Each structure stands twice: as C-alpha cells, then as structure tokens.
Amino acid sequence: xxxxxxxxxxxxxxxxxxxxxxxxxxxxxxxxxxxxxxxxxxxxxxxxxxxxxxxxxxxxxxxxxxxxxxxxxxxxxxxxxxxxxxxxxxxxxxxxxxxxxxxxxxxxxxxxxxxxxxxxxxxxxxxxxxxxxxxxxxxxxxxxxxxxxxxxxxxxxxxxxxxxxxxxxxxxxxxxxxxxxxxxxxxxxxxxxxxxxxxxxxxxxxxxxxxxxxxxxxxxxxxxxxxxxxxxxxxxxxxxxxxxxxxxxxxxxxxxxxxxxxxxxxxxxxxxxxxxxxxxxxxxxxxxxxxxxxxxxxxxxxxxxxxxxxxxxxxxxxxxxxxxxxxxxxxxxxxxxxxxxxxxxxxxxxxxxxxxxxxxxxxxxxxxxxxxxxxxxxxxxxxxxxxxxxxxxxxxxxxxxxxxxxxxxxxxxxxxxxxxxxxxxxxxxxxxxxxxxxxxxxxxxxxxxxxxxx
RNA sequence: GACCCGUUCGUCUAAGGGUUAGGACACCGCCCUUUCACGGCGGUAAUACGGGUUCGAAUCCCGUACGGGUCGCCA
Numbered sequence: 001x002x003x004x005x006x007x008x009x010x011x012x013x014x015x016x017x018x019x020x021x022x023x024x025x026x027x028x029x030x031x032x033x034x035x036x037x038x039x040x041x042x043x044x045x046x047x048x049x050x051x052x053x054x055x056x057x058x059x060x061x062x063x064x065x066x067x068x069x070x071x072x073x074x075x076x077x078x079x080x081x082x083x084x085x086x087x088x089x090x091x092x093x094x095x096x097x098x099x100x101x102x103x104x105x106x107x108x109x110x111x112x113x114x115x116x117x118x119x120x121x122x123x124x125x126x127x128x129x130x131x132x133x134x135x136x137x138x139x140x141x142x143x144x145x146x147x148x149x150x151x152x153x154x155x156x157x158x159x160x161x162x163x164x165x166x167x168x169x170x171x172x173x174x175x176x177x178x179x180x181x182x183x184x185x186x187x188x189x190x191x192x193x194x195x196x197x198x199x200x201x202x203x204x205x206x207x208x209x210x211x212x213x214x215x216x217x218x219x220x221x222x223x224x225x226x227x228x229x230x231x232x233x234x235x236x237x238x239x240x241x242x243x244x245x246x247x248x249x250x251x252x253x254x255x256x257x258x259x260x261x262x263x264x265x266x267x268x269x270x271x272x273x274x275x276x277x278x279x280x281x282x283x284x285x286x287x288x289x290x291x292x293x294x295x296x297x298x299x300x301x302x303x304x305x306x307x308x309x310x311x312x313x314x315x316x317x318x319x320x321x322x323x324x325x326x327x328x329x330x331x332x333x334x335x336x337x338x339x340x341x342x343x344x345x346x347x348x349x350x351x352x353x354x355x356x357x358x359x360x361x362x363x364x365x366x367x368x369x370x371x372x373x374x375x376x377x378x379x380x381x382x383x384x385x386x387x388x389x390x391x392x393x394x395x396x397x398x399x400x401x402x403x404x405x406x407x408x409x410x411x412x413x414x415x416x417x418x419x420x421x422x423x424x425x426x427x428x429x430x431x432x433x434x435x436x437x438x439x440x441x442x443x444x445x446x447x448x449x450x451x452x453x454x
Numbered sequence: 455g456a457c458c459c460g461u462u463c464g465u466c467u468a469a470g471g472g473u474u475a476g477g478a479c480a481c482c483g484c485c486c487u488u489u490c491a492c493g494g495c496g497g498u499a500a501u502a503c504g505g506g507u508u509c510g511a512a513u514c515c516c517g518u519a520c521g522g523g524u525c526g527c528c529a
Contacts, residue, residue, distance in 0.1 A: 010529045045528060109527050126459065141455060141525055148455055151525085159527045166529050190458060190524035211459085213522090218465080220521065248466095251478095255467055259477045278467080281522055285465050288479040298492085335491050345491095397488080411489030419490095427489050 003035025004180045007061075007068070008170065010042045011053040015060035015232040017284070018185060018215055018223060021249040025212055026183045027066045028250070028272035038177060039071030041082045044164055049084070060232040064242050065265050070177075078177040083169050090164045093172045093202065094157070102201045106152070108160030112168070112198065114153050119193040124210040124274050126186070131193045155194055167191065171198040179207050183274075186211040186281075210274050213253045213281045220283060229286050239340030241300070241308060244293035251292075252282045262295045294337035305329050309339050316343030318350045324433045331425040345425050349433055354420040354442055356449075363422055364413045369403070371447065373413045376403045378443045387436050389428050417446035 007023040009015070030037040039061070043049035058072060070076025080086055094110065097103050103110050116134035123129060137153025157168035174182065189211045199206040217227040225231060235245050247263050254277045263271070300308070309329055310320040318325070332345040348354055364370060380399025384391055393407075396414065400407045415427050418439055424430070431439050 008529085012529075042529060048528070107527090111527095129458065131457070136457060137525080139456065139525085143525095146455075148525095156527050161527085163527085165527070170529085185523090186459065187523055188529095191529095213460080216522075222522080251466065253466095257468065259468080261466090261478055280460050282467090283465060285479065288466065291479055331491095334493095393488085400488085406488065408488040415489060421490095423490055426491070430490095 001180060003030055003033040004038060004178055005030040005035065005183060006038040006040050006174070006177065006179050007066075008040045008042045008173075009057050010045070010048075011050060011057060012045070012048040013053055014225065015057045016223070016225070017230055017232065017249065019057075020060060020064060020232050020245075021215060021252065022184055022212065023061055023066050024064065024246055024249050025254070025272075025277070026181075027068075028268055029181060029183060029274065030069075031269045032272050035180070036069045037066075038076070038078070038179070039068035039081065040173060040177065041072060041084075042166065042169070043082055043084045044166065044169055046084065046163065056233060063236055064232065064246055066246075083164075083173065086169070086173070087162075087164070089176060090169055090172055093168075093175075097201055100201065103157075104154075106154075106156070109156045110158040111152070111154040112157050112201070114155060114194070114197055115200075119196050121189070121192045121196060121209060123189065123192075124208060125213075125277050125279050126189060126211050129189065129192075131190075133193055133197060136193075155198075167194050168198065171195050171202070171204075174207055175199070175202065175204045181208045181210065183210045183212060186214055210277065212277055213279055215252050216281050216283050218283050218285070223284060227284070229284050229289060239312060239338035239342075240289075240293050241296045241339070244296040245289070247296065248289040248292045252284070253277055262292065290337040297336065297339070298334050300333070302326060302330070305333060309342050312339045312342055316347055318343060318347060322350060324349065327429070327433055328425075331429055335425070348419045348421075348424070349430060354418070354445070356416070356446075357421040360416045360420065360422040364416045367409075367413065369405075370413060372403055373405070373410055374417060374443060374447045376400070377410055377414055377417070378440060378447070381431075381436065381439055381443065384436065387432065389432060392428050392431050414443075418442045 005026040007019075007026050009019055009023075027037045029035070041054065043054075054072075061068070068074065070078060071081045094103070097112065102113055104113065105111075114133040114137060116132065118130050118132050120128055120130040134153050138151060139148045140151035141147075142149045155165075155167055157165050159165065173179075192209055192211070196206055215223055217223045217230075223230045229235075232245070236242075243265050246265050246268065250263065250268050250272065251261065254272065256271055256276060297305070306320070306326060306329060313320045313325065328346040328349055329342065332342045336342055336345060367373065376399040377396070380395045380402070381392075383398075384395035386394070396410055397407045400410050411427060412422060415424065416422060418434065419427070419430065434442075
C-alpha cells in the first residue's frame with residue numbers, strides 16, 4: 001500500500017508556522033516513503049473562508065518547496081479537493097449513517113450518536129490513548145460561568161443550513177481520498193476518538209495517526225499571529241531562505257540521533273521519519289532560526305544567492321544588474337544571517353556618496369596622526385599600478401612604511417574613509433570593486449571633512 | 455473544572471537500567487586574522503519534586519507540582 005498523506009488547511013487566515021510544519025512533516029513523510037502528498041482545502045465554513053487566505057496558503061507552501069501531488073491547481077483522481085465542492089459525497093455518507101441508525105435530528109441539525117464504550121487511539125507518537133466519548137461529552141465546561149454544565153455528547157455533523165461540520169467531512173474525505181497516515185498537531189489528539197467512532201460507523205479502516213507536538217512561543221503559550229516568527233510570508237519578506245525555514249521547522253520536534261543540524265530539503269526527505277518525532281512541545285527560538293538561515297546562506301551556490309538576494313538589493317536601491325554585485329555578495333554572505341542584512345554590508349560600495357557613521361569617525365579621530373595617515377594612504381593608493389588584492393595590500397604597506405607605521409594602523413582609517421564605518425566587509429576586496437579613482441575620490445572627500453584635522 | 459498529553463542546560467535536543475549526562479543556538483573567555491568578519495579552541499549551564507522497583511534509574515511504576523491541549527451548529 002502506498003503512503004498517502006494530506007495537509008488540510010482551513011483558508012481563514014495566514015499560513016502559520018504550526019500549519020506549515022504540519023505540512024512539512026506530511027510532505028516529508030510521503031516523499032520519504034515514495035508516497036503521495038495531497039492538499040485538501042477545508043473550507044466548509046463559508047463565512048470565514050476567503051480566496052485571499054487560500055492564495056496566501058498556496059503561495060506559502062510553494063515558497064517552502066512543498067509541492068503537492070494532488071489538490072488545487074494540479075487536480076488528481078480523488079477530487080474535488082475543496083470541501084465546499086464535495087457536498088454530494090457528504091450526502092452519500094450521511095445517508096449511509098442514516099440507514100444504519102447512527103443519526104438523529106436535533107433542532108434542525110444532524111447529530112451522530114457516539115457509542116458508550118472506550119475507544120483507544122493508537123498513536124505513533126503518543127502511544128495508546130483511551131476515552132469514552134459518551135461519558136466525556138456528557139459534560140461541558142462553560143468558560144463564562146467557569147463550571148461544568150450538562151451537554152449532549154453526540155456530535156453535530158451537519159448544521160441546520162445544510163453545511164457539514166469538520167469532524168464528519170474530515171473523516172469522509174480521509175476515507176474517500178484513501179489517506180493512509182494522518183499527521184497533525186497534538187491539539188487534535190482529543191478529537192481523534194470522535195473520528196475513530198465515525199470510521200467505525202462507516203465500516204472503514206482508520207488511517208495511522210501521528211499527533212505531533214505543538215510549537216509554542218518563547219513564553220510557552222500557543223504561537224499567535226503577533227509572535228515573532230509566526231507567519232510564513234514574514235520569513236520571505238524578512239530575508240529567510242525557504243530551505244532554512246524548512247530545516248528549522250523540521251528540527252522543532254524531530255531530530256536525527258546524530259549531531260547534524262543543517263539539512264537541505266533533500267537531506268530532510270531522505271532522513272525524516274516518524275520514529276524521530278518526539279512527544280513534547282517546543283518553544284520557538286528566533287535566534288536559532290536565524291543561525292540556521294546563516295548556515296544555509298554560507299553554502300548557497302552563487303547563482304542561487306544572487307537570485308534570492310536580488311529583491312533585497314533592489315529594495316535597498318542597488319541595481320542587481322551591476323557587474324560588481326556577484327563579487328559583493330560573496331563578501332557579504334558569510335557575515336550575515338538574513339538576506340535582508342546583505343545591503344547593510346555592501347550598499348556603500350554602490351552608493352554615490354559615503355554615509356559616515358558618527359561613532360566610527362570619532363574612533364579614528366582619536367589617532368592624532370589621522371591627517372598624515374589619510375594623505376599617505378592617498379599618495380600610496382594613487383601610486384598603485386597593480387589594482388588587485390595583492391597590489392593594493394602592497395601599496396598600503398608601502399604607504400605605512402613611509403610614515404613609520406604598521407599596515408594595520410592604516411586599515412581602520414582607510415575603512416572609515418572609504419566605507420564610512422569601522423565594520424563591514426573585508427576591506428581590500430572592497431577597494432578592488434570600488435576602483436582606484438573612486439577610492440581616491442573618497443579619501444579626498446574624507447580628508448576635506450570639516451573639523452577632521454582638529 | 456473534567457479529560458488527555460507532556461516535563462534533560464535559558465532554548466532545541468541526544469542518552470530506550472550501568473556515560474565524567476553528549477551536541478547545537480545564545481552568552482562569556484582565548485587563539486587566528488597586518489582591517490572587518492568567518493573560523494578554531496575552551497567555559498558557565500540540565501535530568502521538576504517525592505516515593506517505590508532494582509546491585510544499579512534521566513531511563514520502569516505510582517503520586518505531587520508545573521506546562522500545554524481539548525471540552526462549538528471553528529477547523
């Protein structure tokens with residue numbers, strides 16, 4: 001039997017990190033076992049579902065590289081993949097339950113009579129979990145009154161307006177779409193006995209269940225939209241690489257038994273399996289997520305780096321078409337963690353004028369011989385004939401000798417004069433990129449700054 | 455409140471009866487670098503608590519505490 005997993009989002013908002021991770025685990029599991037990954041849209045709540053939300057979710061999954069084999073846009077043999085288009089299927093299953101006496105009407109709604117017996121969920125991650133729905137559901141907690149009240153344990157599966165309810169359509173579709181493994185958040189563990197009761201009443205074999213631990217925010221409560229790192233589209237905008245986000249999400253609740261932390265999507269696909277999933281919730285760590293991204297950035301092929309960085313360059317006013325960009329990216333890639341940080345490292349190379357950092361100027365001004373250094377530097381650079389890394393180094397070395405200083409003493413002033421700050425990319429390669437004329441021009445501009453000599 | 459799940463450094467995790475409890479992020483220190491970084495090396499830091507079982511428990515059992523989840527005509 002080939003594995004079939006599904007991600008079943010409800011299009012009522014953004015693609016959230018929790019949902020994305022569920023999608024990732026389902027995708028990985030299916031791909032690892034040579035199975036099929038299905039995207040099914042659970043839009044039975046017409047009032048809350050929107051087309052915009054649907055688009056955001058689709059775009060998010062595509063960005064993460066989680067292509068689906070069946071579902072919206074691609075179709076498949078088990079469609080339609082929007083629950084809002086599957087009413088005749090649900091009607092058929094409803095009739096089946098009706099015929100076997102499992103249903104009754106209650107104020108216009110249809111209820112499914114739950115059995116009065118212990119139902120045991122065999123979960124791959126959580127083990128055996130038993131409950132009696134009849135006992136469990138006969139009382140309900142009233143959050144406002146803060147007390148338990150009598151309740152009807154039988155599950156409403158259809159609204160008076162004819163709309164079907166989650167528990168029912170979820171089970172029907174898992175049967176109809178031949179889903180073999182249900183991998184979902186642990187928040188569904190308590191719902192699973194209800195689903196099992198429905199599978200049984202419908203005479204169907206339930207899929208394998210794997211309830212994965214939840215991702216919490218750093219304060220230990222459920223991630224909300226407002227928490228940093230909660231929304232997938234913000235990763236894209238914030239300068240993360242999709243593979244890095246996949247990598248970090250995979251690590252939240254799953255691990256290999258060795259010490260590897262950095263994985264490509266392909267490596268994850270090869271190595272991911274359910275036994276590696278642990279059962280306790282984890283807190284989201286934005287710093288580590290950034291670190292993972294930085295690691296991916298370091299190993300990205302140059303062409304991919306260019307492709308991913310380009311939008312961020314454009315946004316910062318740097319023309320990605322500039323011939324110096326690829327070299328500049330190489331200078332930036334191993335000192336940033338996010339794509340969005342790249343312009344900050346290299347923008348001055350492409351700028352018409354240098355924006356001087358106040359603190360940096362103060363720092364080099366402390367050297368009394370600053371004017372001497374700058375003029376020696378200017379002279380040395382002007383005299384340079386070999387405009388290469390080695391040639392420039394030799395020129396600076398020579399200039400330092402002229403005024404009885406070490407080369408190191410000239411580097412920081414040179415850096416501030418040319419790039420405006422004491423920190424930034426490796427200086428000599430930057431000078432190469434800038435070109436001799438521009439470097440001399442910047443040294444000159446710097447030396448003429450008012451008050452500098454004082 | 456009832457039920458369910460969980461609990462190893464601050465965080466993510468490894469160790470499925472015998473380890474100086476390992477790794478990673480973050481933090482701190484040192485080294486390297488004729489600039490800035492990268493990098494390398496090292497350090498601080500954990501088995502929630504109490505009872506069992508056992509020659510021996512982070513590991514198995516029970517209880518307590520704490521955390522999370524569920525209790526909709528949302529999904």
